[in-house]
Amino acid sequence: MQATIIEAINDALHEEMATDDRTLVFGQDVAESGGVFRATEGLQETFGGDRVLDTPLSEIAIVGAAIGLATYGYRPVAEIQFSGFLPPAFDQLVTNASRIRWRTRGELTAPMTVRTPYGAGVRALEHHSESLEAVYSHIPGLKVAVPSTPHDAKGMLISAIRDPDPVLFMEPKHVYRSFREEVPDGTYTEPLGEAAVRREGEDVTVIAWGAMMHKTREAVDNLDGIDVELIDLRSISPLDRETVVRSVKKTGRCVVVHEAPKSGGFAGELIATINDEALMFLEAPVERVTGFDVPVPLLAMEDFYIPQPPRIEEAITETVNY
Amino acid sequence: MQATIIEAINDALHEEMATDDRTLVFGQDVAESGGVFRATEGLQETFGGDRVLDTPLSEIAIVGAAIGLATYGYRPVAEIQFSGFLPPAFDQLVTNASRIRWRTRGELTAPMTVRTPYGAGVRALEHHSESLEAVYSHIPGLKVAVPSTPHDAKGMLISAIRDPDPVLFMEPKHVYRSFREEVPDGTYTEPLGEAAVRREGEDVTVIAWGAMMHKTREAVDNLDGIDVELIDLRSISPLDRETVVRSVKKTGRCVVVHEAPKSGGFAGELIATINDEALMFLEAPVERVTGFDVPVPLLAMEDFYIPQPPRIEEAITETVNY
Amino acid sequence: MNEDPRPAPARPISADAETVSQDDVDVDTYRILEPDGSYDAERLPDLDDETFRELYRWMVLQRVFDNRATKLQRRGKLGTYASGRGQEASIIGSAFALSDQDRIFPYGREAGTLLIHGLSMRDLLLYWRGLEDASRMDGANSFGVAISIGSHVPVVTGTAWGMKLDDADSVAFANLGDGATSTGAFHEGINFAGVLDAPAVFFTQNNQYAISLPFEEQTAADTVAQKALGYGIDGIRVDGNDVLAVYNAVLTARENAMDGTPTLVEAVTYRRAAHTTSDDPSRYRERSEVEEWEKQDPLERYREFLQSEGLFEAIDEEAVREEIDEMFDDAVAAADEFAERDVREIFEHLHEEMPPELRRQLSEYEELLDERPDMYEHIEQRPKG
């Protein structure tokens, strides 16, 4: 079928709910109303109120209950309505979700998924536009996935739900509906922990993920005469170091694009990885095209904040001409 | 006077409480009992129960109330008993403390300090040994300081309290009492945002902060024939890029030591900075000596986790011999 | 030691420990104006005639503002908007009970509260247009809007604590929704306020929904007010569609608070509009339910009272509405004239002194914007609606 990202996610949830009756979906406004972005539309009708449930406005309890269910044998898929509202539950991720397997030496495990739309560009209110993947990537035991296409959104979400360990599934809400592509019917998985090379090239490696993949692709398409290798990172943690390193060894140049503020952003880990394993192949500094070290502006100014294609183009050109 | 870090902190609090009567100190067990590490000992006796207060077991409320007080004109110095218990208040840091000046365009400001002991090595229970400075460094608007000496602890804490914006002050509890040094009486400040070069050298730049400074110094002292430039980072945010870059341009080699897990750790930002501004000076990859990508083990095994001098020595030697 | 000494409680052993439950406590709903038009004269607040009328005019203003703003949004000239329709008595009644010294912590729906307390209508519109500059809250003694639900509650406690230390004649006043009562921040903030005897008023507009979730599914507690008992503070449950009752309730709460008892007020009302302009309430509630509440319209109820008291004659409702419409038009015009923002604005006001790295980011960006004017093809300085 042809599907947008949001449709693909909805489809993945339907598939997994049908496949494994220990899969549960809950969160704010996910059941009765089908989710503020309609990601969970139709689930309650199909699978009933026991398995698809609206929760109170309690992010701690949403994530905490997911842990309690998962360690008891269920496969919870919790939604946090916007990733800007995940910080209240940060402690549950750090203190319990990511380490219950560790703490109990494998006796209890937390096969749970926390889905949350992230990123700027939808003209929403404050706290609706954050991208804190770098923060979550630093929690050992927590996987962090960010799909950028409908195909991956479905396949990776199914992988996340089936994963034996907790996965934070960050959804690029800016491109939830911006395009359709062919998405296989039925069940399939896309692996977590593997980047995808979207375009092979010789001149420069460009790495992005989530919504930034699309800004980056636009930039790449605008660049004549530069043979870009474009990597969709897809997994922030675990990081597919191999694909990144292999590519940079080939091209000798690299640009990383992300929405989050520059300082402390995930580009740092990528650059450190390149430094570790491909430093001597670098012909130019790795460029970062990122959000600025400020909160995401309110809607009137947010476009200034988001890395736009011309910025990305400049960085690529500069890197190639370095 | 000769003072340990904990004594220097206590002294700084006494000084600032005496200097500015809008300074308040609160947190769990800080008043009546003087703090589990005795950082706040004697404050309540001297400054009274109105200004030095025990709070309930409510990290959200501790940080939240500090914001409310600071925006109302007070200078709160809140203690979070162990940095492993700061995650419940993460949202208050992200959502309110770091951005109230931004949100109100400077009308309201949050001149507040959150003190918290961080790091492993004191044989405590789970969640008592974390080092999440990289996480906090990624929040625009929040300063993050980590002193490593009594002199800095006092001077930087006074700076933090006087800072017009929120400062997270992470104290290396592992070395709270491990040594004394001369600490000036009375009031003085050490700037935030400035690293200190602890030892000049030509062969390799070694960067550490907090408790790791001491492990690192031990390693450096063990290394014969390597002329190390040793940088105590002191401020994680804002980062003193200049000092780092200047040093690496000189030495062409660098090792970063931190306690936190490697992936997503703050070494990434340092390496990215070096990549930005000194890549072509690098004669070897920057080495990271860090905690592993696991939670800090419980007390029986924690020494395995902490970067010990021989590990640091190896990394320095390898980098120099690269 | 017996290896397995426990009796199997699965075979029920009769146990009789007494429980305490919400049935053990009566929570009355305070009301002055009955839906049938009668009222409790004893309870009438001691206001002069003009103030009685002003209350009405401000309720009309809230209604008109909400309508106009919603329309503006539909025309793509405002961002997402959250209407207070149905909650006018709660919004205006509470606002009237506060003094200029009180610090307000808004949660979004209370246009009238902010306007009464000094914010200009232009700035309020600019806020909903997503302009940082408007959150300055110029003229009002107000914190920024707590978009992260419940996140302001502990901050309110801190400010109230400061007021107590200063012996100030004021309170910190939180506006919040029923949804916020499910958050950890609510709990920690109010519990701490109780310990501190802080002069804080936690004013909960229980409009029966947190987006699609009805109050009954947010908590098994029958009321918000009873949550006060868990904190050892006072609770007041008030008819949130009765502006005079709300006024008295918040005055009472305010006095209590200044006397050292923080108070949790629950104004029982109803959100008649969609959650925001992005929401479609037909997905989760029946139109008939809304209609039931329309019959309890707070403006009508209060108008009846004014009429029965002979106070309404001096109000020319038509003229009032026209005046408000004009204010709104002027505000939109002023908002439209508000200069395009300079990119510097998003770099400023985060730190008292901009750190070097941020300065560099700004100057590099300014250069880029110069060199690549096509950047502006990607930058729209307006709501998309």
Next chain:
Amino acid sequence: MNEDPRPAPARPISADAETVSQDDVDVDTYRILEPDGSYDAERLPDLDDETFRELYRWMVLQRVFDNRATKLQRRGKLGTYASGRGQEASIIGSAFALSDQDRIFPYGREAGTLLIHGLSMRDLLLYWRGLEDASRMDGANSFGVAISIGSHVPVVTGTAWGMKLDDADSVAFANLGDGATSTGAFHEGINFAGVLDAPAVFFTQNNQYAISLPFEEQTAADTVAQKALGYGIDGIRVDGNDVLAVYNAVLTARENAMDGTPTLVEAVTYRRAAHTTSDDPSRYRERSEVEEWEKQDPLERYREFLQSEGLFEAIDEEAVREEIDEMFDDAVAAADEFAERDVREIFEHLHEEMPPELRRQLSEYEELLDERPDMYEHIEQRPKG
């Protein structure tokens, strides 16, 4: 519109909104055994004589274990230890009310609970020696200890929810302290449990302190039990030094919970020991206060009951203590024999499958440990005491 329509509430306008407060609710403390030795025969649980005696033996075990563990710590052979001294009735009484199917969420002081429910004494000692391997909770149906106070409460709710979905004959049982009731996690977890009608028992040992902070300063609420009202669930306040009352209270709570009413139990007791072996309580409380509570010793109170019932004769207390001491000695010996841990242990069990980067970190580290045997000068695999 009047520019400043508000009356100045500083001139107090009399307002009379009724408040609800904790004075409106009576929270009785359930008790069976009076401190004076009398008891309420009606309330006695229906246990056989041997079980009555087992209750006593386990209380002794808790007491002895705490003493011995504290001493072991003083000798540098255990990490920080948190004693349950004074809370034996709460710890043992609650443990006896639970079935094997119930999942326990411990908070640290309840040695007896874990031992009753199948953990070996060796493993419990290893836990306090900081060995990950012990947190496996071998033999017990238990979650890991919630060292982050309150953090387990929403997890308990989730597990109870799962039990409800499974129609299981069990509850999720949280042990927590009074301190935990101030956390946001407590609030969100219990409120959600109320909404879910989840079979959860939240058992609060109100031992009057959160480290140095007395209960009165943790909350303005008079009791923990009344906090149930804010969640629409049931509360039970029980004398936590009366083992039979605690047993009945938890049985009641458990039955309620399985019938769909989660229950918050407050066991009123006292922490007679230091908070942990790192704490010095003389900094914040008077010895006389401790002595007052020593008079209410839970073991003595229960012994008197057993004596008056003629049940005590069959107990040779000396022998019981000796037996426990021996068990403890054996457990220490077994713990001492527990092999030195291999470094792999800290890399394992975080992921089902170790990610490549972590595998690399491990193998590099193993190499380093080989090459630099002086690493072991920095690595001590034991508590420092």
